[in-house]
Amino acid sequence: MREMIKMVVVLTVLSAFSGGLLAAIKNNTAERIENQKLTFVKGPAIKQIFAGAANDPLADRFKVADGNEERDVFVGLLDGGKAVIMESFGKGYGGDVGVMVGIDTASETIVGIAVTTHAETPGMGARAKEDPAFAAQFKGKSIEKPIQVTGDGGEINAISGATVTSRAVTNAATSVAEMYKRLKPEIQEKVQAFNK
Amino acid sequence: MAKSITQEFVKGLWDEIPPFRLVLGLCPALAVTKSVQDGLGMGMATTFVLLCSNMLVSLLRKVIPPKVRIACFIVVIATFVTVVELVMQAYTYPLFLSLGIFIPLIVVNCIVLGRSEAFAFKQPILPSIADGLGIGIGFTLSLGALGAVREALGNGTLLGHSIFGAGFEPFAFMQEAPGAFVGLGLMLALMNLVGKK
Numbered sequence: 001m002r003e004m005i006k007m008v009v010v011l012t013v014l015s016a017f018s019g020g021l022l023a024a025i026k027n028n029t030a031e032r033i034e035n036q037k038l039t040f041v042k043g044p045a046i047k048q049i050f051a052g053a054a055n056d057p058l059a060d061r062f063k064v065a066d067g068n069e070e071r072d073v074f075v076g077l078l079d080g081g082k083a084v085i086m087e088s089f090g091k092g093y094g095g096d097v098g099v100m101v102g103i104d105t106a107s108e109t110i111v112g113i114a115v116t117t118h119a120e121t122p123g124m125g126a127r128a129k130e131d132p133a134f135a136a137q138f139k140g141k142s143i144e145k146p147i148q149v150t151g152d153g154g155e156i157n158a159i160s161g162a163t164v165t166s167r168a169v170t171n172a173a174t175s176v177a178e179m180y181k182r183l184k185p186e187i188q189e190k191v192q193a194f195n196k
Numbered sequence: 197m198a199k200s201i202t203q204e205f206v207k208g209l210w211d212e213i214p215p216f217r218l219v220l221g222l223c224p225a226l227a228v229t230k231s232v233q234d235g236l237g238m239g240m241a242t243t244f245v246l247l248c249s250n251m252l253v254s255l256l257r258k259v260i261p262p263k264v265r266i267a268c269f270i271v272v273i274a275t276f277v278t279v280v281e282l283v284m285q286a287y288t289y290p291l292f293l294s295l296g297i298f299i300p301l302i303v304v305n306c307i308v309l310g311r312s313e314a315f316a317f318k319q320p321i322l323p324s325i326a327d328g329l330g331i332g333i334g335f336t337l338s339l340g341a342l343g344a345v346r347e348a349l350g351n352g353t354l355l356g357h358s359i360f361g362a363g364f365e366p367f368a369f370m371q372e373a374p375g376a377f378v379g380l381g382l383m384l385a386l387m388n389l390v391g392k393k
Contacts, residue, residue: 003261003263006261007261007263007264010259010260010261010264010268011264011267011268011271014256014268014271014272015271018271018272018274018275021275021279022275022278022279022282025278025279025282025283026282029282029283029285029286032286032287033282033285033286033289036285036286036287036289037289039289040289040290040293041289041293117293119296121368121371121372122230122350122351122368122371123350123351123366123368123371124368
């Protein structure tokens with residue numbers, strides 16, 4: 001009996017101590033982690049899409065409710081007008097591929113795309129992120145039709161040897177386009193507030 | 197029987213160097229050695245966890261009832277792993293991105309649990325620290341070396357710098373899991389050859 005009580009007490013104390021320590025560390029790092037994500041994952045992708053924006057898209061962002069989720073929307077003031085960036089994911093060869101898509105709010109065409117997170121094979125699928133020529137193909141495409149690779153009847157040339165990844169990127173782009181169409185009234189309204 | 201502190205430390209660097217001599221912890225060794233940086237990062241994370249868990253387990257060895265020791269070890273190890281994960285996310289985010297799921301998986305790394313069970317639970321704190329540090333550094337060196345071989349052959353780079361020039365066609369096989377097995381096997385063979393004398 002004594003032994004049993006000791007086991008329970010030791011485990012409980014140990015777990016409580018561990019829980020407390022972790023909660024403290026999590027509270028202290030949460031803000032930094034959020035900033036790190038913005039700088040390292042979203043930041044470079046957004047800068048790539050909004051090269052030459054007159055504002056700081058990382059600062060000019062707002063959230064839009066989409067069903068149960070909240071979507072981050074980044075606003076860019078470009079030469080040709082205003083554009084927004086949203087992120088979505090497509091199923092790749094090594095898990096989800098995150099893609100940021102910039103959409104011009106006036107012409108409703110794609111301004112540019114950039115891959116954020118992925119676990120694709122280096123030298124193969126990973127080229128979707130590294131090869132600017134692949135991302136450049138999305139520029140100017142209308143968001144009316146689904147965006148697809150040529151093999152599926154679309155206009156995007158897949159990266160050779162990485163069809164699955166290419167498809168993941170086009171699927172993510174299509175899903176951002178749909179998200180934009182779904183949330184359009186709210187996005188348009190909020191974007192109006194941003195001016196040079 | 198009683199070895200000196202230095203001996204406990206040094207054994208982790210050659211005599212019992214993981215994952216070659218103690219063929220434990222193969223999962224991270226195969227999965228995250230695509231580049232030198234990933235290998236070293238993983239090694240350092242594991243070293244930190246090994247050091248802290250060895251220390252704490254050794255301190256608590258008189259208090260922990262033997263029947264629930266494994267559960268206690270896991271709580272201790274899991275706590276330190278989560279600490280590493282959070283700190284890594286907060287300060288070295290790019291490294292966290294490339295190591296991903298393998299950081300939480302340090303919890304079930306047999307090396308860490310193995311050292312707690314086989315060593316720290318029975319030894320005073322100083323030898324336990326030396327043991328954790330030695331095994332951890334050995335693991336880091338192994339992963340770094342395996343990462344170097346795989347990165348050089350599979351991607352033509354070393355720490356991100358191109359080493360073979362533009363004419364080199366990457367040997368993509370080395371970046372895949374089978375390449376990791378082959379690389380590990382060859383290194384193990386080499387070590388056995390050298391150690392045989």
